[in-house]
Amino acid sequence: MASDESLPTLKILMIGPSGAGKSALLIRYCDDQFDNEYSTATIGVDFKLKKLSVHGKPYRLNLLDTAGQERFRTLSNSYYRGAHGVILVYDISNRDSFAAMERWFEEAETNAMPGAVMYLVGSKLDKTAARQVSADEGQRLAEKHGCSFCEVSAKTRENVRKPFVDIVNAIVKDPKLLSAGSRRGGTVAVGGEGEGWGSGCAC
């Protein structure tokens, strides 16, 4: 059996305005937890690893959260390096968060590698009474940028797996994209995975 390390790894980013529900979605999907309080969920979360099989073939998802750098729009170019997919999240109960999406699409399109798959998500689907953005509008924006769309609730779990499964399905359909993210022959291993360097030597 293949070990997890050797599975093909797909790098998928979460982006979108602060408070849109990116971290909640990620944590619900990966850990099946939800914290109603305004959480500091973002802090300390560098990335999440999750194994996902599509059509019987397993993949290792490397899911990256913004680490709060979206708050003042200071995500760096390096965040986008090698990403196969970008999930753009807005809050259906917050008009401003939807209005900000054009700029987030633009940032993703300029920084992600050519061919990277985008996916638009309207979050907090459970807040029906407070809805400010219709599903239609979301759908239209997604179509404009040639990507798929769905609405989810991290709170009720509704549709939580859909964006991840769909985006992985789209990514693996494109062999060129799959191989573009992998490291090339010229990469030098400085880490000596698991041994030596850093662990002991303070010399």
Place this chain on the structure above:
Amino acid sequence: MESLSDTKWDVVISGTGLQHSLLALALSRSDKKILHVDHNEYYGGAEAAFSLQEVDEWHPDSSTGTFQNVTLWKDDADTSSQSNKLSFSRAYTLTLSPQIIYTKSKLLGQLVSSKVYRQLEFQAVGNWWIYNGEGPPLLKRLPNGREDIFRDQGIDNRAKRSLMKFLKFVVDFENQPELWEADSECSLQDFLSSRFQLPPHLQSIITALTLSLDTPGRTIVKWALPRISRHLTSIGVFGPGFGAVIPKWGGGAEIAQVACRAGAVGGGVYVLGTGVTNAVDDRDKERWRIELSNGETVGTKHYIPHSGSANGSNSRMVSKTIAVVSSTLSSLFVNSTEGSPLAAVSVVVFPSGTLHLEEATQDCPVYVMVHSSETGECPAGQCVLYATTLYSATSKPILDAALSSLIKSTECSDARLLYTLYYDQQEDISSPCDLAFDDRILENVEEQWKEAMGSEGADGSSLFMQFEERRGINPDDDNDDDY
């Protein structure tokens, strides 16, 4: 949303250059509340990297004077082939910090022990070439280790023995002070000729390894020996055939960004396009009052200012030209050592006096770092040249001459300059003008880290840059196709 002034900050860091970003990384696992600002709209300060459009928008802050005389040139010739013309803006990542990192540098160890190396991709600095101005051949590859020297037909046996004697000495020079201490202020060249009877062309080769920006006369023994030793002992540490690496996507610029992300993951708040306009040390309250250019005022226990120029007399200025070339210059990247990784960088050295110009004499050496498209800095089929020399009134024509001589001597008929960006750069305490990463930066970072950490840093409960892996792994797999 709460404003910045609502938080009682522990540390405010101004500037996201490499040193300041490494500090943010060092503090990223502390519970300190950290505000990290930069007056630039981009990360990296004097170690930033730019797309072509970002270069167009780059208006270096004349008040700090770090960058001056920025001059841009673009080829406007109309050609049909793709690699023969400039591609779109984002296809380029031109870096202000193409420093090589010797494999012996503590930086690599710290990037590993702090775990951020996983977000970086390191590539090998392969061949070193020396230009002799007379030829042929104009470019000669420097021997890569002992076997290479033995095989070299161009060195006679007597010189070979002298060279081997010197190489054996220099890797252990610290334990043999009697052989060099008396000459420590002498020029390296004189030392090599009087103590080791090395002929002039071997003196040039040894001097090239120091990456000295000075004239040979001012490249002195006590400064040069540790650098030569570092060069030689770094070869083979991470694999055969190379002794230095650079991070893909813009060298120091990429490290700065990855370090800042680590700071953010640790809870640090990042604001760009916002500088510190005034900082007042309120001694009674043991706090700083920091006025920001966005109009807010914040309070903090520790304040790390954007560093200024290095002290007057020692502060040097270098001139640089970044050039995009319409060729891979593949002859510079030939693999010369079995089993070595594909190199992404080659180093070409033009020793003093090897470039012949009508209007100027070349007193100082010129170094050109050749970056292949593997670095991610340019499209396939092209490469980026980073040329550096010590500033002088004629440094621009000297750099131009180095670039055209380099292109000519590679005999790549398709090679043309497509783009050049010239600038002068003033040395700064946190951004030394060195073509190799200077480990003293890490000493500064550790100093600042200790101060901000107070007792936690001193009593050993927190170790500098030694962090556990952040756990991203979770037990349940997602194993089916439908939802």
